[in-house]
Amino acid sequence: MRILAARLNHETNTFSPVPTPLASFEPKYDGDARTFGTGSNTAFGAFVDYATKRDADLITPLAATANPSGPCPDDVFEALIAPLLRAVAGGVDVILLDLHGAMVSQGHEDCEGELLARIRALAPDVPLGVALDLHGNISAKIVENCDCIVGFKTYPHIDMYATGAHVTRIIEAMLSDGLRPHMALSHPPMLPHTLKMNTEVDCAMTDLIAQARAAEGKNGVLAATVFGGFGLSDIAVAGLSIVTVATATDKATSLANELARSAWDRREDFVYVEQPLAQSLQEARSAADQPGTGPVLLLDHGDNCMSGGSCDNMDVLAAALAEGMDGIIAGPICDPELVATLTQAGPGATVDVTLGNKAIAKGFIAPQPPLPLRGKVTGCSDGRYVVTGPIYTGQTCDMGRAVVLQTPQATILITERPHEPWDLGVFTSAGIDPLKARYLILKSRMYCRPVFSPLSRAMIECASGGITSSDYSLFSFERLTRPIYPLDSITGWPA
Structure with a gap:
């Protein structure tokens, strides 16, 4: 048996000014792709294990993943999928794909649907x-061009491998028992906020997922997924959707509609209302004076790398400095021009510089002027470190060159690339101990939490005018299907 397994992942923020060249995907092909998948906590890793257990001829034409950023050029999309399509055309017996669900190129607002349609034409x-x-924006084109879909049920995502294994169980039943799955898609007009999808707390999202889990394995239901969607993508189908897989169409449709209705009934619970930044900083001051150990963690979720943020918005840091707060450690802040300048100046140099607020996003509010600072360069590094866990444990990460600037109030880590602070190594690799901070400012929404939250005395979410803001009024949606809640008032759904 010839089993094709591949991975192509990109969550596209269509408003993001961060470019997405081919190199950002770090594509791996054939044997290198298989090596990447083997033992990994990914759906692709589960596919590799499944093929190995079946003693199949495993074909791995591609493993490519890019951090969230702006739409990729069409030639990049074509270059990525070309080896996959060639492998399908060569003849295979099973196709297993680890995709995202919210990938957009300059010419295709539904890259996954486009890819699947082309595969179906070659291997119907x-x-x-x-x-x-879980953050996929699911289109009818995606559903119509595959046999089964299973999505993550956790955020932060820790069940990637389990999701892939779930897919293989359905495929195995197709091969061994002659199963013919039927799928249904329901797309209530909702654009949830990402910060309302945290499955580590009790909320509407965890309730919906529990309802989906309870249905699986009963009444012919093979899988049920609640996709929160990715609201920072200006495409027609952005938003919450339900995909069910069952042994009959009526069973899949009934459950999809039931889950969609449950989501709609809880729609207000998916709206995140930002509090004013000044209020967040006041709370931070109060928290710092309370008993406890570790820094007060300030999450600049409006400039979150893992949602396509540029990591150069200075709103939170500038406001904290203006308030007279000190003992601050902040970063990583992306400013490649300044990294070059400070690297040339070298450790020990005292410099007057302007930091951040240099990435301009089309169709989005203009940032404030760059932040003027005077400080000393205290360290330079290659920006590489190995993740100690619990997310992406053992993976080597590269922030580009990194420089440390020390000012009277703050120690600032500045890097060449936007980078998610998901490990202490982000700071320790540059000679900074983040746990010595009074206030630790991270450009993150969710992935920093498993590491930094247990080590902090308090965690406060801070609003900024970055490209990943939860304030939808900052975004100029043009392609999004309207009306949609909470952008619009809607009555009478479903009809």
């Missing part, structure tokens, strides 16, 4: 299973 009868991210 080959069993095709797909694993998707």
Whole structure:
């Protein structure tokens, strides 16, 4: 048996000014792709294990993942999918794909749907299973061009491998028992906020997912996924959707509609209302004076790398400095021009510089002027470190060159690339101990939490005017299907 397994992941923020060249995907092909997948906590890793257990001829034409950023050029999308399509055209018996569900190129607002349609044209009868991210924006084109879809049920995502294994169980039943899955899609007009999808706390999202889990394995239901969607993508189908897989169409449709209705009834619970930044900083001051150990963690979720943020918005840091707060450690802040300048100046140099607020996003509010600072360069590094866990444990990360600037109030880590602070190594690799901070400012929404939250005395979410803001009024939506809640008032859904 010839099993094709591949991975292509990108969550596209269509408003983001961060470019997405081919190199950002770090594509791996054939044997290198298989090596990447083997033992990894990804759906692709589960696919590799499944093929190995089946003693199949495993074909791995591609493993490519880019951090969230702006739409990729069409030639990049074509270059990525070309080896995959060639492999399908060569003849395979099973196709297993680890995709995201919210990838956009300059010419395709539904890259996953486009890819699956092309695969179906080449292999119309080959069993095709797909694993998707909880933040996928799911189109009818995606659903119509595969046999089964299973999405993550956790955020932060820790069940990637389990999701892939779920896909393989359905595919195995197709191969061994003659199963013919039926799928249904329901797309209530909702654009949830990402900060309302945290499955580590009790909320509407965890309730919906529990309802989906309870339905699986009963009444012919093979899988049920609540996709929160990715609201920072200006495409027609952005938003919450439900995908169900069952042994009959009526069973899949009934459950999809039931879950969609439950989501709609809880729609207000998916709205995140930002509090004013000044109020957040006042809370931070109060928290710092309370008993406890560790820094007060300030999350600049409006400039979150893992949602396409540029990591150069200075709103939170500038406001904290203006308030007279000190003992601050902040970063990583992306400013490649300044990194070059400070690297040339070298450790020990005292410099007057302007930091951040240099990435301009089309169709978005203009940032404030760059932040003027006077400080000393206290360290330079190559920006590389190995993750100690619990997310991406053992993976080597590269922030580009990194420089440390020390000012009277703050120690600032400045890097060449936007980078998610998901490990202490982000700071320790540059000679900074983040736990010595009074206030630790991170450009993050969710992925920093498993590491930094247990080590902090308090955590406060801070609003900024960055490209990943939860304030939808900052975004100029043009392609999004309207009306949609909470942008619009809607009555009478479903009709």
